[in-house]
Amino acid sequence: MSLSPLLQELISALRTLPGVGPKSAQRMALHLLERDRTGAQTLAEALVQAVEHIGECQVCRNLSERERCGICEDGTRDRGVVCVLESPVDLMAVEQTGGFNGVYFVLKGHLSPIDGIGPDELGLEQLFTRVDGGEVSELILATNPTVEGEATAHYIAEQLQQTHVNITRIAHGVPVGGELEFVDGGTLAHAFAGRRSLKRSADD
Amino acid sequence: MSLSPLLQELISALRTLPGVGPKSAQRMALHLLERDRTGAQTLAEALVQAVEHIGECQVCRNLSERERCGICEDGTRDRGVVCVLESPVDLMAVEQTGGFNGVYFVLKGHLSPIDGIGPDELGLEQLFTRVDGGEVSELILATNPTVEGEATAHYIAEQLQQTHVNITRIAHGVPVGGELEFVDGGTLAHAFAGRRSLKRSADD
Numbered sequence: 001m002s003l004s005p006l007l008q009e010l011i012s013a014l015r016t017l018p019g020v021g022p023k024s025a026q027r028m029a030l031h032l033l034e035r036d037r038t039g040a041q042t043l044a045e046a047l048v049q050a051v052e053h054i055g056e057c058q059v060c061r062n063l064s065e066r067e068r069c070g071i072c073e074d075g076t077r078d079r080g081v082v083c084v085l086e087s088p089v090d091l092m093a094v095e096q097t098g099g100f101n102g103v104y105f106v107l108k109g110h111l112s113p114i115d116g117i118g119p120d121e122l123g124l125e126q127l128f129t130r131v132d133g134g135e136v137s138e139l140i141l142a143t144n145p146t147v148e149g150e151a152t153a154h155y156i157a158e159q160l161q162q163t164h165v166n167i168t169r170i171a172h173g174v175p176v177g178g179e180l181e182f183v184d185g186g187t188l189a190h191a192f193a194g195r196r197s198l199k200r201s202a203d204d
Numbered sequence: 205m206s207l208s209p210l211l212q213e214l215i216s217a218l219r220t221l222p223g224v225g226p227k228s229a230q231r232m233a234l235h236l237l238e239r240d241r242t243g244a245q246t247l248a249e250a251l252v253q254a255v256e257h258i259g260e261c262q263v264c265r266n267l268s269e270r271e272r273c274g275i276c277e278d279g280t281r282d283r284g285v286v287c288v289l290e291s292p293v294d295l296m297a298v299e300q301t302g303g304f305n306g307v308y309f310v311l312k313g314h315l316s317p318i319d320g321i322g323p324d325e326l327g328l329e330q331l332f333t334r335v336d337g338g339e340v341s342e343l344i345l346a347t348n349p350t351v352e353g354e355a356t357a358h359y360i361a362e363q364l365q366q367t368h369v370n371i372t373r374i375a376h377g378v379p380v381g382g383e384l385e386f387v388d389g390g391t392l393a394h395a396f397a398g399r400r401s402l403k404r405s406a407d408d
Contacts, residue, residue, distance in 0.1 A: 005269070013246050016243035026293070030293045042220070051237070
């Protein structure tokens, strides 16, 4: 096909975006060129700015353009509760619930010896130093409920056995709004093992 | 949420792409920043180049960074057959079939008096001048089979009644691979009206 070479370059550049196939890329390119050239310029500028300036927060390893991210600098957040996550996208998911007022530590991955990812790559030394600092009272391990995520959580918990910090793992069970019928066996087993009493205790 | 402002800007810029909602934009932004910063730079550069240099072909009004697009300059294409389309995306769809060897004329819209789109906005004068030039033997009207597309095709055919150019309209009928059961009544009626004989004629 004798397409304009610049248009072809734009289409293949758009295909690097996750979830964008050849048809979507084509539609995006034509949309930008035919109807939203200002939007295209804004996007180009936003990409350049983000790539140039966004690094990681020195405290929690979250994406940030400053030395400390907005959450770590926020005086209203409880610095005693640290939530450990695998990636910034998990952090955004937790933030969007609006129900967590502590701070974070982003591992940027999980332990995976085969890929050469050990404690150093996950910045665990930095996390342990932070725990030793004494400000942290609870460490919530919110790595993914996958084999690697569980192994990472287990490893962190093991390393901190001797400290006085409370170490917790987020609950795994049946998703809210889900139906038992469609939940896999592993999740159901977790849901049963983690069952809670609904009976009021005597001192309520 | 205390997200990095540059990250927020990137996410909202990505949302200007068609078919990209808040979740996809977030996933794209994090993917680019965490795993593909080179891809992000390439995309930014491709956007800037495309917006700056891609204009329209002086002959067929297709997107092109030169005065004449690749198709109009291609000596192997039959300039006697001109396919009239509503938009560059339709042109790409036809090109991708690989079955058309003529040239194009892109209207960039359809007649729509309510929106102030008349013959001038569609460059019809330019099309008629090209037809008058004498090089064109057939004009294939491939506007969309919508009310506006049909009206546009009808208008063009009317204007060229007095010329010796062959004016055709693409066939409308049951899509190949489609099932009659799921085809709408209008399409079925078109399919019946446009039926063709399968019987060999005597001179075959």
